[in-house]
Amino acid sequence: DFLHTSSFYQSENGGNDAASPLGGNTGGENGEKKKEYDLLTMSERKLGKLSYYQVLQRSLPMHASTEEIRKAYHKACLKYHPDKTGRGEEDEVFLLVKAAFDTLSDPMKRRSYDSTVDFDESIPKEGVKEEDFYKVYGPVFERNMRFASCNDPAKQAGNEAEGDTPTPKKKGKNKKKKNRNNNNNNDAKSQSPSSGRPPLFGDDSTPLSQVHAFYDFWIHFDSWRDFTLKAAEEAEHDVESADCREEKRWMKQEIDRKMKKMKRDEMARINSLVERAMAVDPRLKREKERLATEKKQKEEAKKKAEEEKAEKERKEREIMEKELATKKAEEESKKKGAKKIKEQQKKQLRKAKQLFRKLTMSAYQATNPNDNSIGNDAVWDDLEKMNDDIELLCDKLSVMELSSLNDILGGPEAVEEGSNASVCVEALAEVKQCAVETAAGAERQSLVDIQQRNQARKEAAEKAREAKLAKASSPWSKEELSALAKGVKKYPPGGSNRWDAIATYINNLCRQPDPRTKEECIEKYNQVASSAGPASASAETTKTTTPADGSTGGDSNVKDGDDEIWTEEQDALLQEMLRKYPASMEKNERWKSIAKGVPGRNKKECVQRFKAIREAVRQGKN
Numbered sequence: 001d002f003l004h005t006s007s008f009y010q011s012e013n014g015g016n017d018a019a020s021p022l023g024g025n026t027g028g029e030n031g032e033k034k035k036e037y038d039l040l041t042m043s044e045r046k047l048g049k050l051s052y053y054q055v056l057q058r059s060l061p062m063h064a065s066t067e068e069i070r071k072a073y074h075k076a077c078l079k080y081h082p083d084k085t086g087r088g089e090e091d092e093v094f095l096l097v098k099a100a101f102d103t104l105s106d107p108m109k110r111r112s113y114d115s116t117v118d119f120d121e122s123i124p125k126e127g128v129k130e131e132d133f134y135k136v137y138g139p140v141f142e143r144n145m146r147f148a149s150c151n152d153p154a155k156q157a158g159n160e161a162e163g164d165t166p167t168p169k170k171k172g173k174n175k176k177k178k179n180r181n182n183n184n185n186n187d188a189k190s191q192s193p194s195s196g197r198p199p200l201f202g203d204d205s206t207p208l209s210q211v212h213a214f215y216d217f218w219i220h221f222d223s224w225r226d227f228t229l230k231a232a233e234e235a236e237h238d239v240e241s242a243d244c245r246e247e248k249r250w251m252k253q254e255i256d257r258k259m260k261k262m263k264r265d266e267m268a269r270i271n272s273l274v275e276r277a278m279a280v281d282p283r284l285k286r287e288k289e290r291l292a293t294e295k296k297q298k299e300e301a302k303k304k305a306e307e308e309k310a311e312k313e314r315k316e317r318e319i320m321e322k323e324l325a326t327k328k329a330e331e332e333s334k335k336k337g338a339k340k341i342k343e344q345q346k347k348q349l350r351k352a353k354q355l356f357r358k359l360t361m362s363a364y365q366a367t368n369p370n371d372n373s374i375g376n377d378a379v380w381d382d383l384e385k386m387n388d389d390i391e392l393l394c395d396k397l398s399v400m401e402l403s404s405l406n407d408i409l410g411g412p413e414a415v416e417e418g419s420n421a422s423v424c425v426e427a428l429a430e431v432k433q434c435a436v437e438t439a440a441g442a443e444r445q446s447l448v449d450i451q452q453r454n455q456a457r458k459e460a461a462e463k464a465r466e467a468k469l470a471k472a473s474s475p476w477s478k479e480e481l482s483a484l485a486k487g488v489k490k491y492p493p494g495g496s497n498r499w500d501a502i503a504t505y506i507n508n509l510c511r512q513p514d515p516r517t518k519e520e521c522i523e524k525y526n527q528v529a530s531s532a533g534p535a536s537a538s539a540e541t542t543k544t545t546t547p548a549d550g551s552t553g554g555d556s557n558v559k560d561g562d563d564e565i566w567t568e569e570q571d572a573l574l575q576e577m578l579r580k581y582p583a584s585m586e587k588n589e590r591w592k593s594i595a596k597g598v599p600g601r602n603k604k605e606c607v608q609r610f611k612a613i614r615e616a617v618r619q620g621k622n
Helices: 007-013 044-049 052-056 066-080 092-105 107-114 130-147 153-164 174-191 208-219 228-235 245-280 282-367 372-377 383-396 399-409 427-440 445-471 478-490 498-510 518-532 534-540 568-580 587-596 603-621
Strands: none
Touching: 044 092, 052 066, 052 092, 066 092, 092 107, 107 153, 107 228, 130 245, 130 282, 208 245, 208 282, 228 245, 245 282, 282 383, 282 399, 282 427, 383 399, 383 427, 399 427, 399 445, 478 498, 478 518, 498 518, 568 587, 568 603, 587 603
């Protein structure tokens, strides 16, 4: 094997019979030593062809140790020193010997010198035949092994210096231990990559793992080759002869630039060598063919498995498609039903929002008749703020929640035309509280309370209806009718919770086993008022309101002396005229002007209507 018998490793055995880097052996064909060069008799041209190693000693190998170089120099001095030759201090031969020793004794200078001296940088061309592979590429890798990091002259010099350093001797029991440790260290050094033994080039029977290790070594080849001298020669710069520091620095930069370029070219040459060798290496070709065959077999097996799998999947897909078609038909049917339900829910939500807006607006108008004198009691400061809160609730609340609010405001009956039911004005405060909680993002506890109350109210209403049906045959006694008339006079229209107070008054006065409710009182009063005629109704009260919740409003059963109801339009015109004609005018003239602005009403009716509203406001404040 070329690398196994490389001349770079034979010096480790201490022999001097290694091949010369200049070509030719140190010994002759019969093992006889060749005669040393006589530099004194050689011409200047021949001296120029000699390497520094040959100048010191003809048989001195390039891998010679520092000690061997020193001995060769000593012998050369004994032969070529001016004192021996008598040729003077400027003798060219002695100066050449001295220059050779100065270069080879300095590790860095020797490294630069060895990088360029007597080296063939050529590599085989592409297309080498397989049978010639080992014969062609073996010597090339052998030749380039010269620049492996394990053969670095500077590293070898450092190892020799470490070997020359004396170590203190230890006595006693540690002697055997020391010898054992030294043996272990020597074994480790001989096995480590740094010992200078890279993977072998091998032959046709070399295991593939060693072949890969060999090429991996060269792919990551660590070259110590130094191009400092060569770069300086090409740049034609002598740093030592520089005139100033700036010129010297410039020269060094130029040399470094050329040196880096040469280093890149060197590594590119090594990479090309490795690539070309790998391309024609018969061992790698056989491995590539084996891998290709295995890959093809795997692909065929994979293709067969895929075909079987595809056939199985096709059958499963057909079964699944049938199931999906059936399932899809069922889902479409369910989706249509869900869509229909969703549309119904949207419709219900839209109707609930519309009803909620109508109820809140009616309640707001009932409490804010646009009169400056009664605007301080409103739940909202103005209509715009109320609309903002109402729209917030419409956006945030569900159908059930809006329905709960609609129920406490009076329900759809409160806004139907011709209905005797009225809007519950007191519920506006709860609506606003619910809006505040919704805007804050808190839990709507007020809405929960409203829903619970609505549920309780519905249950109570159901019980009351049943009780009313049970008491339907129970007539009003004269005592109860008399108490009703007295209660109506005692609690005039406009008062807070008027009919609750009248019902309580009747029950306390008559002490009946079945107390009368406010609904019964309202119903009986309406019957008596309608049968008694205008005169009787006028005698009882100038203006009577009978809403279900006891509050006043323009859309309730309000009757004046002529048994005529004040409409919402008339109330609005009255309020507008009150603003138009202020109280600073002459009283009689003012009310005449107001009566002219309210069609169908005279001055007396307008005054009575104003007093009724003012009294209701005062009692509401109390």
